[in-house]
Amino acid sequence: MGTDLSNPPQFALRFISGKYQGGEFPLRMDREIVIGRSSDLDMVLVEDMVSRKHAKITSTNGQIIIQDMGSTNGTFVNGEKIRKSRLKEGDRILIGTSIIKLVGVDGAQATEAEARARLESNAQRRSAGPGGRPMSGSVEEIPLPDLLQLLSTSKKGGVLTIRTDRGMGKIYLRKGQIYYASIDDNFGMKPQKAIYRMLTWQAGSFELEAPDDRQVMEEITESTEALLMEGMRQIDEVTRVDPPPWGSRLAVPTPLAGRLRDLSPGELDIFQLVLDHGELKAVLDGYDGTDFEAYRNLHELLKKEFVVVT
Numbered sequence: 001m002g003t004d005l006s007n008p009p010q011f012a013l014r015f016i017s018g019k020y021q022g023g024e025f026p027l028r029m030d031r032e033i034v035i036g037r038s039s040d041l042d043m044v045l046v047e048d049m050v051s052r053k054h055a056k057i058t059s060t061n062g063q064i065i066i067q068d069m070g071s072t073n074g075t076f077v078n079g080e081k082i083r084k085s086r087l088k089e090g091d092r093i094l095i096g097t098s099i100i101k102l103v104g105v106d107g108a109q110a111t112e113a114e115a116r117a118r119l120e121s122n123a124q125r126r127s128a129g130p131g132g133r134p135m136s137g138s139v140e141e142i143p144l145p146d147l148l149q150l151l152s153t154s155k156k157g158g159v160l161t162i163r164t165d166r167g168m169g170k171i172y173l174r175k176g177q178i179y180y181a182s183i184d185d186n187f188g189m190k191p192q193k194a195i196y197r198m199l200t201w202q203a204g205s206f207e208l209e210a211p212d213d214r215q216v217m218e219e220i221t222e223s224t225e226a227l228l229m230e231g232m233r234q235i236d237e238v239t240r241v242d243p244p245p246w247g248s249r250l251a252v253p254t255p256l257a258g259r260l261r262d263l264s265p266g267e268l269d270i271f272q273l274v275l276d277h278g279e280l281k282a283v284l285d286g287y288d289g290t291d292f293e294a295y296r297n298l299h300e301l302l303k304k305e306f307v308v309v310t
Helices: 112-127 144-153 191-198 224-240 265-277 280-286 291-304
Strands: 010-017 024-027 031-036 055-060 063-068 075-077 080-082 084-087 092-095 098-105 135-138 158-164 167-174 177-183 205-209
Touching (some): 010 135, 063 075, 080 084, 144 158, 144 167, 144 177, 167 191, 177 224, 191 224, 191 291, 224 291, 265 291
Antiparallel strands (some): 010 024, 010 098, 031 055, 055 063, 063 084, 075 080, 075 092, 092 098, 167 177
C-alpha cells in the first residue's frame, strides 16, 4: 500500500527530559531547523553543553535527517554519537542535557514561534524549581537501560536518582561510567546487584543531580556497557523462571515435602531467608548473590514444594 503523498505524516520533536521538558517543536517537510545556543537560530537551547550552532534537522522527500555541526559535546541518537543520521519515529536525540524524542502527531500543530515561546516558558518554570533540575524525566518515557546508555556515551557525571514504588535507587556516574549504586541507602547490598535490580524498574521518575564526591568502599570496575549487557541477560533469565509477583508473601509448609539435606547450598540459604522474613523483597535483599540467583533457587524450592506463595 503506497504512501498518501497528499497527506504526509506529521512529526514533532518532543522534549522528554531536561530544561525544556514538556515542550514540543513542529517539523515541517522541506524545511531545515538549526539547533543551538545562538539566539538567532530556529530552536534555541540555552545550555553550557550546547554549542552556538549544534545540529540541524532537515525534513525532505519523506526523510528526516539530523546532522551534527561540529559541536563541542556531540549529538547522540539512541545512545550513539553521530555525524549524520536518518531519524525514525521513536528515536531519542541527546543534545546537551535535553533528551528529545521524534514523535508522530495528528491534527494542527503550533507554529514555530509558538513552540519557541513554550520552550522558553518551560525552561523558566523548571529553572525556578529546586536546583533547576537540569535533567529529569519518567522511566516510562526513557527506560533506564536506554538512559544509562545515553549518559555513558555522552560521558555525563553525577548522581542519577530513581524514585519508584519499589524504592529509591541511586547510580553514581563519573564521565559516563557507573562506579557505585545503592537502593534505599542499603550499603550492605553489592552495587552490581543494585544496578541489576534497578534495570527491572519500568515505572517511576529519574533526576540527574550534581556529582557526589563521597568515598565508597567498593567501586564498580566493570564498564557501564558490560553492566547493561549482564543486567539485560539476567532479566531474560528471570523471566524464564516465572518469579512470584513483587510483594509476595512466602511461607514454609508443614510437614516438609522432602529432606533438607537434598537441597543445594543456595536453596538452603533461600529456605532460611523465607523462614526468617516471609516476604519476597526481604528474601532478595538478604541473599548474598544477585536477584537472578535468588529467583532461580526460589523457583526450585517452589517446584519441590519446600516453599509456597501465600
